[in-house]
Amino acid sequence: MTRRARVLRLPTAGPQDTVPLAQAIDRGEIDPATIVAIVGKTEGNGCVNDFTRGYATLALKLLLAERLKCPMAEVEGRVAIVMSGGTEGGLSPHLLVFCRETATAAATGSRLAIGVGLTRSFKPEEIGRAPQIAATAEAVDSAMKDAGIASAGDVHFVQIKCPLLTKERIEEAERRGAGVATDDTYHSMALSRGASALGVALALGEIKDAPQAAVCRDWSLYSRVASTSAGVELLRNEIVVLGNAPGWAGDLLIDHDVMTDAIDAEAARRVLARLGGETVAVLAKAEASPTGEIRGRRHTMLDDSDIHSTRHARALVGGVLAGVIGDTLLYVSGGAEHQGPPGGGPVAIIAKV
Amino acid sequence: MTRRARVLRLPTAGPQDTVPLAQAIDRGEIDPATIVAIVGKTEGNGCVNDFTRGYATLALKLLLAERLKCPMAEVEGRVAIVMSGGTEGGLSPHLLVFCRETATAAATGSRLAIGVGLTRSFKPEEIGRAPQIAATAEAVDSAMKDAGIASAGDVHFVQIKCPLLTKERIEEAERRGAGVATDDTYHSMALSRGASALGVALALGEIKDAPQAAVCRDWSLYSRVASTSAGVELLRNEIVVLGNAPGWAGDLLIDHDVMTDAIDAEAARRVLARLGGETVAVLAKAEASPTGEIRGRRHTMLDDSDIHSTRHARALVGGVLAGVIGDTLLYVSGGAEHQGPPGGGPVAIIAKV
């Protein structure tokens, strides 16, 4: 059976706005049963008290439950929903809806392929540590198989939603005498993102070894395609692998490159040049250079106690990419631990060719 | 007598950091008596309670008074100091020091020319209104003459520092029975910037008429080279005109273009292509598109009650320009009323050729 990947990019008027998706379903443009993942940007602060992510997720679950005529709880098992908060600078809130359809036409050559994978649920004491790295690597493998992608070189973006530690989870572990990786719940987000990214790098052979001690310490180890995001609402890792593979029909291709720093517009230009065609989606990671400098110039992102550095970084990378792409409908996500080199990050583009 | 413009671009470690300028003076690189203007970016919020501008100005006056062996009050009469707050995204704090030196070599062709002009002090009721427009236009004329620039087409950037209304100034006017343009001191900054920019447009023949009623209302009227900044510490307009003119020696040239929107990277690319050579300074204006959209995509800058829209806009334009220039040492200033089209703004580059 030939499959076909479909990607809808839907601008939203707010976190609660599911009208564009409802209309696409109601017009028969897409069958809600084919949706495997929704990745989106919402206009919160992208930090601890960003409730736009949960709000958007709840609104999407409500819509999908209604259209799929299933309980809301069942939606979670069918669709991976990853909301990334923060549309600083010119970034424009939107949803990327990924569908896997049955193709009527035969596949010719490689086309955009989507695979999904899940780890088991993690115990609090496993988050940010070796078990999370190992399980993520395994699940990336499964997701590649699910997508029919045989070679690591054909994987161009791996979006992961991973858990974090809460006060309750830490206390539960401590009652069992198990120590957690950090007492700081905010820092646990970084550790979980970092361990997940190292799991991707391991699965794809980008690094040979991903020791637990390297998590958020040894920045020389990183994946060139991982994009990880921590959320309170799950205990396992949910993985969406995007690549090109035979057996997929349609007219979509994906490619990526690595921004070596936040202003590396060339990386995006290279991807555009290789892909050609009409841009359908742009996905990138951003972070403030941990050295406090970009190409030898001081930046002030890390010293700003009014605006979190991740907010500055998204605004900056969003500006760099918008200058290249000519569009602000960009999925730029913050917190790039082990996702690209320090201060840089992956940028992937899906195009209609 | 042949003149030569000198521009130093000095990274700073904080608003109080005058060490790089002191070193340039002490090394004999520049004679402090030749400094006519200092334009800089400081790391405040660029809004009402941004005290980094005043702090940097005080520190610079202290240094210059010491090196010029004159009272601090005299420094104000000799050097126009314009600090612009806000280094959001990747923008890097720095000073641009403009010097007018006597050249030993003869001038060949046009080179960077610097002219300075002043208006009289304005009464509170004149700010943001016809008298400020008219007086600014006259002073731009004077500054052009001071620079030896004969044609408006050779003016590429006009930096203006203009006054604003305070509670005290409004009350003083009211005691005299004179009404002011606005009771809102924050809004008076926009009106003063807008009236000043219209004065530039009038002086340079960019518009034929600049009626008072157009200030911050008729956005179709604007200058392509004005950059205006309101400050509490003065009651007149201080004007620095940058252009190219014969009679100036040296190896510096300036050129400019207009960004039609915040992501118009092409504008900067065109300037770079025309100028060639090594970039010495970049000056640009930024603002959130008042329509709420950039190229048809919604932005969230105007609805964000946590981060002021001017901060978002600087981060965005800074990212767009850094992606083109490959450097974050950029003077990007917010509040672009009548400075370029709505949502866009001028971008000027000084290069060593």
Add this chain to the structure above:
Amino acid sequence: MTRRARVLRLPTAGPQDTVPLAQAIDRGEIDPATIVAIVGKTEGNGCVNDFTRGYATLALKLLLAERLKCPMAEVEGRVAIVMSGGTEGGLSPHLLVFCRETATAAATGSRLAIGVGLTRSFKPEEIGRAPQIAATAEAVDSAMKDAGIASAGDVHFVQIKCPLLTKERIEEAERRGAGVATDDTYHSMALSRGASALGVALALGEIKDAPQAAVCRDWSLYSRVASTSAGVELLRNEIVVLGNAPGWAGDLLIDHDVMTDAIDAEAARRVLARLGGETVAVLAKAEASPTGEIRGRRHTMLDDSDIHSTRHARALVGGVLAGVIGDTLLYVSGGAEHQGPPGGGPVAIIAKV
């Protein structure tokens, strides 16, 4: 038939947290069919881009639809839900659930009475103007009758949720040739709150006349019991009147006083002293003194471009009241136009006696 007012004060763990209410229903503590209003504090910024209000409202509608076995759309008609964003300083997120039950015991003396009223939907051009004032006054009358409160002196708090202008609403009016009160959507919130508060003052005889021109201009006109809050999700005014009336059983009483400025702790102490008993709910309004001073001392709330003045004001009044009450579970809401004197506001307390 004797009625009885019930008030539950339920701490929440986040905007989405309906567990405490669900448990109260499931334990049989309250019958969901008796709920007439839910007033709550959520941890957003309380300004334009505060999505925690909508998120909490959606979560509550979901729960109530489930427990009432009715469509979500029907919940809106049955329960007035007013979420106020902003828990600055020590304020603690919580819900106040107001129920009207049938009492088994006879009423003795006056007890807490709850009345609900609605206006018709307003056209955009009516918002912030005379029609909104007049319709609100009528609806307050209705709500008093609904509560069985005969005398204005027995009304102690009037909570109103009112509409605001959006870009779309303004454009719709303009297409019909109708001008709106303001083009500034943020300012429309103030006008709508102000007109609604003047409607309350008119209904209760606190002022004799409420001319349209006074809205957000003549601060000498105000209600001592109004608390109004603007939201995007409605076009009419929803009114909850709280007072004491015969015909109501139970052990709850309400009383109020007016804080003449933000630090007027005495006002709360007077209410506590008159009521006695155990405090069940505290409701108050807060705003930054528009003169820029509190008892002759300068405050910086209105000049802070990093934190909105309403956020400062809630933190401050929350601190003042917490110092008196000894609890941070306080409903302190910002934006007090014509709700108490300038810089001050009403404070109401419900106690079990």
Add this chain to the structure above:
Amino acid sequence: MTRRARVLRLPTAGPQDTVPLAQAIDRGEIDPATIVAIVGKTEGNGCVNDFTRGYATLALKLLLAERLKCPMAEVEGRVAIVMSGGTEGGLSPHLLVFCRETATAAATGSRLAIGVGLTRSFKPEEIGRAPQIAATAEAVDSAMKDAGIASAGDVHFVQIKCPLLTKERIEEAERRGAGVATDDTYHSMALSRGASALGVALALGEIKDAPQAAVCRDWSLYSRVASTSAGVELLRNEIVVLGNAPGWAGDLLIDHDVMTDAIDAEAARRVLARLGGETVAVLAKAEASPTGEIRGRRHTMLDDSDIHSTRHARALVGGVLAGVIGDTLLYVSGGAEHQGPPGGGPVAIIAKV
């Protein structure tokens, strides 16, 4: 020789405002040579990028150098200047100027006494560790002797300005092979404040032992009178001890109590009741309760990524104290490590009796 303490409380119009102090000197109200300390609140964010502290300090040094006819560098040796950023909520920017004058009248009973002490300069690796604790304890002893205070029970407030780690200082230590207490410059502020506060507690016998391992870990150890503030501009601890002692004339007395949590208004009421008289100055410390709760109610200060918890805490404690004192001219400073119990802090009042 009899001494007399003089305390001026001067409202300021901004960080740069030295006019009130200049006028007090020029009117002959105080002799600038008698000023030993200036403690003030400025309207920055009180966090890393708060430049209002440095700005105010520079402006004060300029004034004092002029009036004392000495170089600016000498002012530092003569006057301890401690600026605390953050006037959230209703707090009003002001300076407290402490003078030690020669009294003409004889001293009768105990009166306000001011002592000053200094430690040696610390090496980077000593900051936040045992050497800083020990040296601070010694310097508090000296300052008590300087003030003529014999008993620890007569000490009511110890204000300390202490150093922090910068990137440069950490690197300098590392070049010598010396490890520092933390690589995180922001955290170094907490460690330095904490170690300094433990030094006070040790000197005053509030604790018997202050092991290095307790710094910012064992919150059961704390001083009831310490108020410490970290700044980048010094390498030693500067200590101002305030207490009551014989040998001092005048009409000022100081007393203090401990707020057990942020809303403990009773503590301030007790001090007021004991002192009587007219309040001349109020000094207090504030912090967000590290448990996330105040008297069992959840607060959101620690989860707010838009506003730093120290800003919330100052607004809250400022509100609580303003409700008691009836004035917003309060020195409320954030960051209360080992200064009062967790979530609480000392409050001291100076009154004219």
